[in-house]
Amino acid sequence: MRTIIEFRNISKSFGDVLAVDDVSLTINEGEFFALLGPSGCGKTTLLRMLAGFETPSRGTILIDGRDITRTPPNRRPVNMVFQSYAVFPHMSVLQNVEYGLRMDGVAAAERRARAREALAQVKLEALEARMPDQLSGGQRQRVALARAIVKRPRVLLLDEPLSALDAKLREELRFELSDLQDRLGITFVMVTHDQDEALALATRCAVMHKGSLLQVATPADLYEFPSSRLVADFIGSVNLFEGHVIADESDHAVIDLPEHGARAWLDHGVGVSETVTVWLAVRPEKVELHKRGHGTPPPEIEGTPAGYNVLAGTIRDIAYLGSESVFDVALESGQRLRVIRPNLTRWDQEDFIWDEPVWVAWHAEAAAVLLQ
Amino acid sequence: MSAAPRETSWSGQKGAFLALLGPPLGWFLLFFAAPLAVVWAYSFGTNVGAAEIAISGTFANYARALEPLYLGILAKSVGIAALATLICLLLGFPVALAISFAAPQARIWLLIGIMLPFWTNLLIRTYALIAVLRDEGLVNTALASLADALGLPFAPLRMINTNVAVIVGLVYVHLPFMVLPIYAALDRMDRTLIEASLDLGAGHLRTMFAIVIPLAAPGIAAGLLLTLVPALGSYLAPDLLGGPNSQMIANVIERQFKRANDWPFGAALSFMLVYLTFLILALRPLLARKGAGA
Numbered sequence: 001m002r003t004i005i006e007f008r009n010i011s012k013s014f015g016d017v018l019a020v021d022d023v024s025l026t027i028n029e030g031e032f033f034a035l036l037g038p039s040g041c042g043k044t045t046l047l048r049m050l051a052g053f054e055t056p057s058r059g060t061i062l063i064d065g066r067d068i069t070r071t072p073p074n075r076r077p078v079n080m081v082f083q084s085y086a087v088f089p090h091m092s093v094l095q096n097v098e099y100g101l102r103m104d105g106v107a108a109a110e111r112r113a114r115a116r117e118a119l120a121q122v123k124l125e126a127l128e129a130r131m132p133d134q135l136s137g138g139q140r141q142r143v144a145l146a147r148a149i150v151k152r153p154r155v156l157l158l159d160e161p162l163s164a165l166d167a168k169l170r171e172e173l174r175f176e177l178s179d180l181q182d183r184l185g186i187t188f189v190m191v192t193h194d195q196d197e198a199l200a201l202a203t204r205c206a207v208m209h210k211g212s213l214l215q216v217a218t219p220a221d222l223y224e225f226p227s228s229r230l231v232a233d234f235i236g237s238v239n240l241f242e243g244h245v246i247a248d249e250s251d252h253a254v255i256d257l258p259e260h261g262a263r264a265w266l267d268h269g270v271g272v273s274e275t276v277t278v279w280l281a282v283r284p285e286k287v288e289l290h291k292r293g294h295g296t297p298p299p300e301i302e303g304t305p306a307g308y309n310v311l312a313g314t315i316r317d318i319a320y321l322g323s324e325s326v327f328d329v330a331l332e333s334g335q336r337l338r339v340i341r342p343n344l345t346r347w348d349q350e351d352f353i354w355d356e357p358v359w360v361a362w363h364a365e366a367a368a369v370l371l372q
Numbered sequence: 373m374s375a376a377p378r379e380t381s382w383s384g385q386k387g388a389f390l391a392l393l394g395p396p397l398g399w400f401l402l403f404f405a406a407p408l409a410v411v412w413a414y415s416f417g418t419n420v421g422a423a424e425i426a427i428s429g430t431f432a433n434y435a436r437a438l439e440p441l442y443l444g445i446l447a448k449s450v451g452i453a454a455l456a457t458l459i460c461l462l463l464g465f466p467v468a469l470a471i472s473f474a475a476p477q478a479r480i481w482l483l484i485g486i487m488l489p490f491w492t493n494l495l496i497r498t499y500a501l502i503a504v505l506r507d508e509g510l511v512n513t514a515l516a517s518l519a520d521a522l523g524l525p526f527a528p529l530r531m532i533n534t535n536v537a538v539i540v541g542l543v544y545v546h547l548p549f550m551v552l553p554i555y556a557a558l559d560r561m562d563r564t565l566i567e568a569s570l571d572l573g574a575g576h577l578r579t580m581f582a583i584v585i586p587l588a589a590p591g592i593a594a595g596l597l598l599t600l601v602p603a604l605g606s607y608l609a610p611d612l613l614g615g616p617n618s619q620m621i622a623n624v625i626e627r628q629f630k631r632a633n634d635w636p637f638g639a640a641l642s643f644m645l646v647y648l649t650f651l652i653l654a655l656r657p658l659l660a661r662k663g664a665g666a
Contacts, residue, residue, distance in 0.1 A: 053567055073570040086568035090586045099582075100572035147572065 001028040003065075004187050005050065005155060010059035012045050019045040020056075021211035027155075027204075032181050032188045034202035038234070039193055042211040044159060047191045051080045051157055063154060074103070079148035080157040083164065085140045087132045093119070093143050094128040100151045118150035121180065138169045149184060158190040162197055174200055195235050199223065207231050223283075228372045232281045239287065239337050240370075241280040245272050254308070255280055255369070260333045265308035267364035272371065279370040284340040286366040289315075289327060292357040304364045313337060315356045327352065329360055415639035425635055433640035442624065446644060449620040452535060452610075453603035456542035457550075460599045461592065463543070464550035468591075469584075471551070472558040483555070486548050494545065498612045501541055505531040505613065533615030541609035546602065550595040557591025558584070597656055601649055621645055 005027040012020040020042040027033045035043040048054045049061060052073030060069045068076055079100070088096050097115040106114070119125045122142040132140060141161065148156055161177065162170045178201050181188050192198050198205050199219040206216045207230075215227040226232035229240060241264070247254035248269050255264040255278065264280050272278055290299040298310040316336070317328035320343075327339040337360055352358065415433055417425045436442070471482045489497060504510045512528040519526035531537050565587070569579040585592075607622040614620075621641065628638030 051567075051571060053570075073567070074573045074575055078571075080568070080571045082564050082568060084562065084564050086562065086564040088565060088568070088583060099569070099574075103573035103578065147568075151572065 001030075003027070004029040004031075004063065005189070006062040006065075007046070008060045008062070010046070010049065010056045010061065012042075012049060012054060012057050018211055020049070022059075023211075023213055025206060025213060025216065027187065027189060029187055030185060032178065032201055032203045033190070034198040034205040035189070035191045035208060036195060036198040036202075036205050036234075037193065037208035041208040043191045043193075043208045046208075047080075047157055047159055047189065050155070050189065051078055052076050077154040078157055079151050079153040079155075080159065081141075081144045081148050081161055083160040085137075085144040085164075087135075087140050087143050087147075089132050091132075092128065093124065093130050093132070093135070096132070096143055097128075097146045097150050100147060104151070114150055115146075118146040121149065121183070122146045122176075137165055138173065141165065141173065145180070149180075149186065153186065155187045155189055158188060160192055160194075161190060163192070163194065170197075177201060199235070207234060209234075225368060226281065226370065229279055229281070229370050232368070232370065237284055237338055239282045239284065241282075241335075243278060243280060244276075245270060245274050245278060245369075248272065248274075252364070253369075259335070260311055260331060262311055263308050264367060265304045265364050266367060266369065267303060270369045272369065276371065281368045281370050282362050282366055284326070284338040285324075285342075286362055287337065287339045288361045289329075289339055289341060289352060290359040290361060292359045296359075298359050299361055301361050301363060309364065309367075310359055310361045311337075313358055313360055315352055315354060315358055318352065318354060329358060331360070411639045411642060414636050415643050417636040417639075419634060419636060422633070433637045434644075436637060437640045437644050442641065442644075445619060445624055446621050446648070449604055449622075450648070452538060452618075452620060453542065453600055453606070456539050456546065456603050457596055457600045459539065459543045460547050460550040461596065464547055464595065465554055465588075465592070467547075468551045468554035468558055468588075471555050472561075483552075486551050489544075490548065494608060497545070498541060498608050501537075501544065501613060502532060505537050505540065507532065532613065533618070535614065535618045537613035538610050538618045538620070541613045542603045542606055545606075545609065546599040549598040549602070553594035553598060554588055554591040557588040557594075561587050593656060597652065601652060604649065604652075605645055 003026045005025075007023055007025040010020055010023045011018065023042075023046065035046055037043045045054060049056050052068075052071060056069060060067055062068065063077060088099065091099065094112075094115055097118055098111050101111040101114060116125060116128070119128055122145050124139065124142045124146060127135065127139065132143070135143065141164075145161075158177075162173055165173065174197065177188075190198070190201065199222075202219060204216065204218055205222055207214045207222065209230055215222060215231045217225070222231060222235050226235065226238075229238075232238040232240070241257045242259060243255045243257040243264070245253060246256045246263075248271065250269045251267070253266040253268065253270045255266065257264060257280065270278075288299070290296075292312060298307070300306060301309055311331050311333075313329040313331040315327055316330045319326040319328075322343070324340050324342045327341065329337040329339055331337055339360060413427050414425055416429050416431070417427045418430055418432070420426045467486070471479055471486075474482055502509070506512075507528045507530070509532070511531065515529065516526050531540075561584070565583055566579055569583045570576070574582060604620075605622050606620060607626060610618050610620040610623050611626075621644075625638050625641045625645070628634045628641060632638075
């Protein structure tokens with residue numbers, strides 16, 4: 001894969017605030033790359049430095065191997081879709097889309113043809129004569145998209161592209177965006193605080209926190225193999241247990257969880273010293289619930305020796321969400337655990353009730369071990 | 373009618389509505405509409421004694437107002453006011469732009485600076501301008517010492533009692549009326565539009581003409597009117613700063629009411645100015661439409 005964007009040791013401070021702290025990152029041609037993180041993590045600053053609206057305090061940015069760190073925005077081969085869309089209110093839809101081509105001195109006939117083609121790409125060809133105040137939010141978003149792609153940029157930048165739309169429209173546009181990227185083959189770089197959006201759209205994500213990159217990986221790797229508690233917690237929800245490694249072989253490991261008077265069994269070695277504190281991370285949908293009433297013994301878990309990966313608890317709350325139910329389980333240690341069960345049959349949700357004693361259990365391959 | 377339920381809308385309560393509207397409406401009728409109506413009636417009257425006017429319904433006063441002498445003064449007034457307005461626009465737009473892009477804490481002080489002259493009486497400010505512009509004034513003294521330092525010959529610039537002084541005075545007095553509405557328009561503008569324009573390949577200058585100025589058009593139109601209309605009826609600046617050849621229409625009107633004691637003709641001239649102002653106000657929607665439809 002060919003590198004298209006390279007951030008080299010980029011830092012940016014505003015006064016005393018360090019917004020971006022020594023970030024190095026490469027993005028490949030044709031990727032749909034997402035910068036993901038909570039507000040204030042520096043992701044927008046990074047995108048704005050790529051667009052040319054901010055200048056890095058330190059470091060260099062390269063596009064196609066060319067240093068563009070100090071190139072003004074109008075001379076960069078990138079175009080941006082703004083969070084507020086920034087559609088020019090005094091120009092029609094067509095004039096908006098033609099604007100960038102007019103600035104490049106493209107002849108009128110070609111300009112019009114290309115603008116119409118871009119409007120067709122976003123299914124807006126019927127509205128070319130409308131003024132922006134006659135458009136819905138979703139339509140304005142499409143104008144902003146068409147206006148950016150008509151210039152055939154090397155990289156398309158998207159700043160929270162779907163955040164201002166309602167849930168239904170967001171889902172619809174999500175599919176359209178990834179479809180559009182497939183068709184155009186342009187590299188997309190998107191900023192979002194919405195992990196679902198990032199997981200659904202991106203081929204690769206960078207998770208940012210306080211100006212630094214925490215992890216850069218594919219959505220599936222971020223979810224299943226998070227590198228830290230912060231990432232595990234930011235992408236989806238996670239149950240964390242603090243403990244120490246007490247056995248570490250090539251085919252299994254055992255982690256002591258002193259707070260819970262229990263031990264966890266993993267189906268792989270972890271290569272971690274016994275003296276350091278580790279955290280066992282288990283996703284809510286990977287935890288099983290079993291009945292515990294009337295002296296029911298702990299369940300047997302396939303591939304795990306008896307007595308491991310099982311904890312006793314009581315259901316404290318149930319949120320029925322239709323496709324699944326979310327259980328809040330109080331463990332005997334006092335820690336709360338989140339368990340998600342898909343409602344596979346129509347009577348399934350009747351199975352567990354409030355204040356019911358349960359066993360919670362997970363498979364040997366279900367948990368990740370985190371060092372930080 | 374608004375969609376609000378009748379019983380919750382205070383404007384639907386006749387008593388409350390009249391109680392609130394009554395005093396200002398009465399004030400307006402008694403002190404504005406009525407005197408204006410009297411003057412309007414005078415404009416169709418004839419002098420029959422030293423202090424007696426008969427409302428004869430004659431158009432003679434208007435006929436006289438349309439004589440080349442007076443039309444010429446009216447045209448000159450329009451010219452001077454228009455030139456002053458144009459200078460206000462050229463000076464005021466960059467100022468408004470600079471204020472709207474200043475740091476938020478600095479903005480309030482800059483706006484106070486723009487409005488500061490209003491805290492002084494117009495007459496005093498105009499006399500102060502005389503001190504600046506006269507032959508031995510601040511400008512000429514400064515230029516003289518500069519010429520002296522450079523060893524150049526110097527003759528004082530003749531500014532006072534000329535049209536130049538009148539225009540300087542008008543620009544000085546009316547500049548805030550240009551800056552404030554343009555500032556308000558620029559302040560409302562979404563800044564990401566400028567970034568979007570730069571992002572799409574426009575330089576700063578093209579962004580200014582393609583995005584910023586069209587979007588500030590309503591403010592510019594308001595500023596033009598707020599400057600042009602009062603400048604057209606200016607009395608003090610031409611009276612104190614201008615010479616015998618820089619009389620504007622307000623000075624001629626004043627003479628009719630005072631020295632010439634010809635109230636009917638003065639009234640007719642006054643209403644010529646009022647009609648002209650109406651005409652300019654009628655042009656406003658046209659101006660606004662042109663600005664919005666660029």
